[in-house]
Amino acid sequence: MPADDRSATPAVPTKGVGGDPRESNDDVEEAPGKIWFRDLDEAVIEADRCVQCASCVAACPSDSIGIDAEEKRPTLVRMCTGCSRCWDFCPRSGLRYERLIQLAGEERGLEEPETYAARATGGPAEAGQDGGVVTGLLAALLEAGEIDGAVVARESDEQPLRADAFLATSREDLLEAGGSIYTQTMGLGQIEDLLADADLGAEPDLALVGTPCTIQGATALGRYGHEPADPIALTVALMCTRSFEYDRLRSRIESLGVDPERIESLDVGGGVLTAVDDAGELLLETDVESFDAAGLRGCDECADFVGGGADVSVGSVGTDEGYTTVVVRTNNGRSAWNRAEDALEATEIERPEPLERLAEWNRRRAESVLPRGFDPDAEVGITYEDHRRAYDGTDREPQPLNPARVHQYEEWC
Numbered sequence: 001m002p003a004d005d006r007s008a009t010p011a012v013p014t015k016g017v018g019g020d021p022r023e024s025n026d027d028v029e030e031a032p033g034k035i036w037f038r039d040l041d042e043a044v045i046e047a048d049r050c051v052q053c054a055s056c057v058a059a060c061p062s063d064s065i066g067i068d069a070e071e072k073r074p075t076l077v078r079m080c081t082g083c084s085r086c087w088d089f090c091p092r093s094g095l096r097y098e099r100l101i102q103l104a105g106e107e108r109g110l111e112e113p114e115t116y117a118a119r120a121t122g123g124p125a126e127a128g129q130d131g132g133v134v135t136g137l138l139a140a141l142l143e144a145g146e147i148d149g150a151v152v153a154r155e156s157d158e159q160p161l162r163a164d165a166f167l168a169t170s171r172e173d174l175l176e177a178g179g180s181i182y183t184q185t186m187g188l189g190q191i192e193d194l195l196a197d198a199d200l201g202a203e204p205d206l207a208l209v210g211t212p213c214t215i216q217g218a219t220a221l222g223r224y225g226h227e228p229a230d231p232i233a234l235t236v237a238l239m240c241t242r243s244f245e246y247d248r249l250r251s252r253i254e255s256l257g258v259d260p261e262r263i264e265s266l267d268v269g270g271g272v273l274t275a276v277d278d279a280g281e282l283l284l285e286t287d288v289e290s291f292d293a294a295g296l297r298g299c300d301e302c303a304d305f306v307g308g309g310a311d312v313s314v315g316s317v318g319t320d321e322g323y324t325t326v327v328v329r330t331n332n333g334r335s336a337w338n339r340a341e342d343a344l345e346a347t348e349i350e351r352p353e354p355l356e357r358l359a360e361w362n363r364r365r366a367e368s369v370l371p372r373g374f375d376p377d378a379e380v381g382i383t384y385e386d387h388r389r390a391y392d393g394t395d396r397e398p399q400p401l402n403p404a405r406v407h408q409y410e411e412w413c
């Protein structure tokens, strides 16, 4: 049901679906216009729709939302003021991401995005997957002084296959972090902490590399003038149809008789998932669809395979082995691409048909799953009430709070 179709269900749902101790106090009126983190928690996280983009963490002006390191989920760490910001910037609740992407394209876009088949020259081509373009681009920008650092993913030392956010400030750092990891870092929510541990001066310029949903959050924060986006000078989206949930990924691998600790490198390409050990021996080769249940369920609602809000999008679709497809979308991306041209070998692609086909498939998947209407021309913000009208009664409706976490709401809301 489209969220805008108010005539179909005139009743406005009341706030809260259960588990919150404050809901049992009928004498206290809900303050008008407030949306609390607990509303986001019920509608997105408890409903198993969170895509771990960390936009809510970055958006919260009172630093009330932290990251549960074990579960890789947003969690309340101090008093929530009900300011609604986490709701407004969450692409699974208040942020109509398809509208944001359209606006970003209109405002920052080149007349037409430029598409290339590219690879890095020299070391990065070996270190990064599919031609090392991201590593080569960022290393060139760092060495030219265009950026001071890049927030990227690096595999956890303790937990193979788990991605950690990492602030790379040198070519060596980037080479160390090269390669793909298919779990989320929640890096957008850690920029302040990463900078606090680095020595990059008062107003550093950073590149943010992440999944398209992460870039949606960063783009929205920048577009609406919020401080957490200030250090982000360049956004690079890694094309994506689904991210894995770490524990589910491990369980699925174990169910196929493979010890995840033995996996040196896991790769997804052409619909096939492969894993090899440190001697290059093949441990696993299987249809990636058989790993669907290990993915983040909220990814089904995502139509942004290409990362339409980013300055530059990168992914391996339809290019020869050793090359990556790169889409330069904005003037900012164009400047960065030009600055790094000596570090890259690139051929323009007139009509990126495989990319267009996959993007179209991804959009149709999202439209078939999204309980709300998919409408790039609608308002960018989705109200709590409209969300409830669209999602209530579906298998994606808000769920009661986890009893183990209710104490947070007693203390901090």
Ligand code: SF4
Pocket: 040, 044, 045, 049, 050, 051, 052, 053, 054, 055, 056, 057, 074, 089, 090, 091, 092, 093
């Ligand atoms: S989808 Fe992103 S913004 Fe929404 S709750 Fe999850 S981490 Fe926060």
Ligand code: SF4
Pocket: 051, 211, 212, 213, 214, 240, 241, 242, 243, 296, 298, 299, 300, 302, 303, 304, 305
């Ligand atoms: S499929 Fe979409 S929602 Fe899921 S991780 Fe990728 S960009 Fe994010």
